[in-house]
């Protein structure tokens with residue numbers, strides 16, 4: 001456990017970066033209270049821009065800031081970051097080869113009480129179709145800090161899926177976490193479980209524990225960077241274990257499962273199962289309720305693992 | 315006015331407030347501020363102005379409301395429950411898994427909800443579509459829409475503003491809940507949108523500005539709006555965010571607040 005919430009780490013990291021680099025700016029669209037960036041605003045008032053409830057304008061302005069040499073981190077709920085600003089992000093930011101760091105908070109079911117309208121099951125999918133964009137989803141407070149720093153260094157646009165609440169620390173401060181490289185959290189021989197994000201990586205680890213007791217040995221990979229995909233790592237473990245399960249807090253289409261499957265289809269066809277949301281919209285409820293409702297649980301990972309092993313051995 | 319006098323409407327408004335505070339308090343967190351500020355408006359619309367039938371929520375040729383600031387759904391749910399669209403017990407299912415009363419309005423889940431909303435800035439365009447559909451169907455029913463003052467920062471509202479006056483949608487009556495606050499603070503500090511009256515007038519709308527908690531003013535403005543022969547109407551309501559809820563009224567963090575059921579009961583008692 002970290003002593004800080006994910007969003008506190010987000011803000012704190014941006015403040016550290018801003019201290020060293022005067023080009024770092026923060027943008028909000030009337031969700032500063034949710035993202036928690038007001039300490040940044042207090043410290044760097046001239047580098048903080050809250051445009052009001054106007055997400056498309058925010059991303060347009062961010063693109064201009066970038067064209068003027070700045071490095072804007074612009075945040076809003078993931079649903080609006082992806083759906084509402086898509087054209088601005090696509091054209092003014094990415095196509096124009098700018099340096100906009102877009103942040104979509106409350107990914108997937110973590111939007112909980114805000115319900116279906118606010119539940120992005122498709123943001124990774126939309127973003128994956130933007131050429132060269134770097135997409136990542138930190139699984140804890142430690143990787144969050146490290147990945148934001150690298151995103152700031154990266155010359156080009158990035159999209160981060162950010163779970164705002166929670167203090168999970170899966171990693172130690174000394175662990176190496178590199179944008180574009182998956183992290184193997186546990187080694188095993190029978191199956192490879194690839195997961196991304198704050199909810200699914202811990203579920204994958206829990207599932208691995210259950211499987212271990214049943215004599216099934218699994219590798220667990222935190223695939224925090226969805227694009228560019230760490231092809232070599234996946235191929236290595238596809239070869240070693242011959243079966244994979246991909247877990248994501250996102251719909252089945254176009255996300256991490258799709259990225260892994262597309263790559264394997266070309267390079268090394270292998271049985272792959274998925275734990276993700278089916279072709280469905282979101283709905284309101286607690287995160288717990290929604291995890292069960294959409295099958296984003298360790299139990300379901302165990303089930304899918306057994307299925308993929310049957311396919312591998314059958 | 316036809317049925318109720320203002321005293322009776324005030325009584326209804328009080329009941330709607332109580333039920334809304336109770337339902338959000340039962341869950342423990344919710345959009346209390348923006349729900350409280352539109353209670354008088356919902357009261358007069360549903361008890362006096364709208365041609366509707368709670369026994370037949372999808373009645374053909376009814377008046378319709380698009381609550382574009384969909385996060386204020388809980389106030390509308392209390393109103394609809396009191397009108398008999400669904401059992402009042404439903405109010406305690408607000409935002410619970412499997413509920414018919416989700417945080418943001420959903421026309422496919424809740425009887426009496428005419429349009430799905432929640433992504434701010436989209437509702438006025440939907441209202442225009444509904445008004446155009448009515449025109450094609452030779453219906454002269456009204457389409458009502460409610461947007462927030464913070465919501466007005468979304469550019470789509472101004473695209474809609476142009477379109478509604480171009481299409482001469484005189485049956486469209488919109489309201490801005492001008493409670494002067496949004497999530498991050500006062501609208502004037504975050505992104506000022508004044509002067510709303512001149513903005514809407516400049517876009518070719520009939521424009522009124524009234525106290526949104528005053529039934530006489532609401533009554534008159536809505537009746538005047540109905541007389542419009544060629545323009546859509548925007549009624550700007552000066553309101554107070556959190557109005558009538560002791561712990562929330564005017565409090566800058568009242569947008570989406572956690573509070574206990576006990577706190578809710580105290581606020582309900584204070585309403586008398």
Ligand SMILES: Cc1ncc(C[n+]2csc(CCOP(=O)(O)OP(=O)(O)O)c2C)c(N)n1
Pocket residue numbers: 029030031053055080084347348349351383385432433434435461462463464465466491493495496497555569
């Ligand atoms: C497109 C979009 N962006 C952001 C939000 C999150 N959000 C919900 S309410 C709100 C503030 C709205 O302010 P206002 O319209 O004044 O509502 P009120 O104060 O009446 O509740 C925001 C930013 C949203 N629902 N939709």
